[in-house]
Amino acid sequence: MSWLDRDRTIAPPGFNRWLIPPAALAVHLCIGQAYATSVYKTALVAHFDASLVQIGVIFSIAIVMLGLSAAVLGTWVDTNGPRKAMFVAALFWSGGFLVGSLGIFTDQLWLVYVGYGFIGGIGLGIGYISPVSTLIKWFPDRPGLATGMAIMGFGGGALIASPVSTALLRFYDPNSGAANWVANGDSVGKLFLTLAVIYFAYMMFGAFTIKVPAAGWVPDGFDPSRVRSQALVTKNHVSAKNAIRTRQFWLVWVVLFCNVTAGIGILEQAAPMIQDFFRQNDGNSLVSATVAGGFVGLLSLANMGGRFIWSATSDKTGRKNIYMVYLGVGTLLYLLLALFGPSTTALYVILAFVIISFYGGGFATAPAYLRDLFGTFQVGAIHGRLLTAWSAAGIAGPLIVNSFLDAQGAPGELTAAAYQPALLTMVGLLIIGFVANLFVRPVHSDYHEPERSLVGATTGEARA
Amino acid sequence: MKAVQLVAGWALVGIPLAFGIYQTLTKVAALFG
Numbered sequence: 001m002s003w004l005d006r007d008r009t010i011a012p013p014g015f016n017r018w019l020i021p022p023a024a025l026a027v028h029l030c031i032g033q034a035y036a037t038s039v040y041k042t043a044l045v046a047h048f049d050a051s052l053v054q055i056g057v058i059f060s061i062a063i064v065m066l067g068l069s070a071a072v073l074g075t076w077v078d079t080n081g082p083r084k085a086m087f088v089a090a091l092f093w094s095g096g097f098l099v100g101s102l103g104i105f106t107d108q109l110w111l112v113y114v115g116y117g118f119i120g121g122i123g124l125g126i127g128y129i130s131p132v133s134t135l136i137k138w139f140p141d142r143p144g145l146a147t148g149m150a151i152m153g154f155g156g157g158a159l160i161a162s163p164v165s166t167a168l169l170r171f172y173d174p175n176s177g178a179a180n181w182v183a184n185g186d187s188v189g190k191l192f193l194t195l196a197v198i199y200f201a202y203m204m205f206g207a208f209t210i211k212v213p214a215a216g217w218v219p220d221g222f223d224p225s226r227v228r229s230q231a232l233v234t235k236n237h238v239s240a241k242n243a244i245r246t247r248q249f250w251l252v253w254v255v256l257f258c259n260v261t262a263g264i265g266i267l268e269q270a271a272p273m274i275q276d277f278f279r280q281n282d283g284n285s286l287v288s289a290t291v292a293g294g295f296v297g298l299l300s301l302a303n304m305g306g307r308f309i310w311s312a313t314s315d316k317t318g319r320k321n322i323y324m325v326y327l328g329v330g331t332l333l334y335l336l337l338a339l340f341g342p343s344t345t346a347l348y349v350i351l352a353f354v355i356i357s358f359y360g361g362g363f364a365t366a367p368a369y370l371r372d373l374f375g376t377f378q379v380g381a382i383h384g385r386l387l388t389a390w391s392a393a394g395i396a397g398p399l400i401v402n403s404f405l406d407a408q409g410a411p412g413e414l415t416a417a418a419y420q421p422a423l424l425t426m427v428g429l430l431i432i433g434f435v436a437n438l439f440v441r442p443v444h445s446d447y448h449e450p451e452r453s454l455v456g457a458t459t460g461e462a463r464a
Numbered sequence: 465m466k467a468v469q470l471v472a473g474w475a476l477v478g479i480p481l482a483f484g485i486y487q488t489l490t491k492v493a494a495l496f497g
Contacts, residue, residue, distance in 0.1 A: 014466075014467055016470055016472060019470055019473050022473040022474050022476065022477045023473070025477040025481075026476065026477055029480065029481065124474065153477070153481075155482050156484055156485070158484075159481070159484030159485060159487065159488050160480045160481065160483060160484035161484075162484075162487070163483075163484065163487040187496060202476075204475060209473060290494045291475060291494050291495055293491055293496035294491050294492045294493065294494035294496075295492075295495055296491075297488040297489070297491035297492045297495075298492045298495060301485065301488055301489075301492070310487055311486075326492075350494065446482075
């Protein structure tokens with residue numbers, strides 16, 4: 001398997017670095033399917049005769065495994081290079097679908113937990129961080145743009161998987177023409193098999209296209225001294241082991257946790273929330289289910305677009321400043337949403353759109369922020385450890401919102417006022433994140449790697 | 465050859481992404497309809 005080794009992926013002279021983003025996107029577009037599980041959620045509930053919570057656990061396991069595997073295997077990914085990491089991610093991600101389909105065909109829900117949740121979740125974690133370090137090395141002049149393009153794919157993957165999965169379910173289920181049709185288990189199993197094959201092929205394109213830059217390579221016209229002169233952008237390097245001992249890592253962890261928790265609060269509840277905000281005294285909402293579906297689609301676009309646009313913007317503004325915007329302006333927008341959101345649907349939609357674009361931007365800008373603070377030496381591994389903030393936020397965000405809403409009344413009867421405590425809690429969280437970001441300073445030299453341990457490890461082929 | 469590789473690479477990810485965005489926009493249209 002030496003053809004997967006980092007040494008075999010060094011780019012020849014003249015290699016076009018713009019081939020790297022599509023390779024990274026190929027992986028992220030595949031693993032972004034994780035956000036499209038709602039397509040077959042009802043079908044799995046019916047097939048297993050299970051509750052929504054029991055089926056929801058599949059997704060929860062996958063997201064927890066994403067954070068854990070990214071944290072635990074981050075150093076392995078940095079050491080072995082992007083091709084091997086992408087290949088292994090493809091094996092896990094597709095393997096998860098295969099085992100999951102076996103669970104569906106044999107009516108064993110636990111096998112779906114193990115397959116899609118556990119095995120697939122590991123594929124998610126490795127796949128998510130696999131291209132990050134390489135992109136940063138290919139685009140030292142525009143790391144925010146580069147990682148924004150890749151991580152945008154994670155948002156875009158759901159946009160593709162959702163209509164494709166629906167079409168495949170209709171194709172596999174002979175009863176798809178029936179009124180109030182819910183796909184049968186057999187068709188979901190076949191969908192899983194199909195996705196396993198398609199995603200494996202796509203991820204192989206990524207794995208065999210990606211290359212690491214040769215030692216000492218820099219883009220034409222790039223002057224590293226200009227980057228180094230910017231505040232907070234270090235010319236030194238910190239190992240992953242040392243990074244988690246620094247105050248800066250945990251401040252950025254808090255920043256990401258607060259930003260993601262606040263965003264998930266809206267995303268998770270998007271469709272019922274807009275209907276509840278405009279519920280009339282007679283109990284009916286001014287917003288229909290179809291319009292609410294359109295709103296969810298719009299937020300998906302904001303999530304995806306924000307990842308690219310805000311992350312690319314951070315190359316100009318600096319990472320600390322852009323997080324000030326995500327968290328500071330985000331606080332104001334959340335406050336406006338809580339206080340004035342119910343006044344008009346247009347205002348509500350605009351506020352939610354910008355808030356979710358900041359949510360996506362927070363994800364995509366994180367790798368470049370870590371590069372600025374800790375250098376490129378083990379930035380992939382450090383990013384992997386940071387993603388535990390996502391796992392924690394994935395639990396905290398829905399828990400905060402659902403706990404407040406449960407105390408306010410039953411679903412379908414809630415109004416805008418019922419959301420105020422949850423939204424104001426999110427405002428508090430964003431303020432905590434804002435303050436944490438304020439305290440981010442350059443990492444102390446005690447944590448820097450000695451020059452001798454970095455020979456060939458920070459540029460070019462090594463550790464990419 | 466390099467240009468072909470570049471176009472093919474971007475098309476392979478760009479076309480599905482454009483399809484996904486188009487499909488989402490048709491849903492979003494309901495918001496303004």
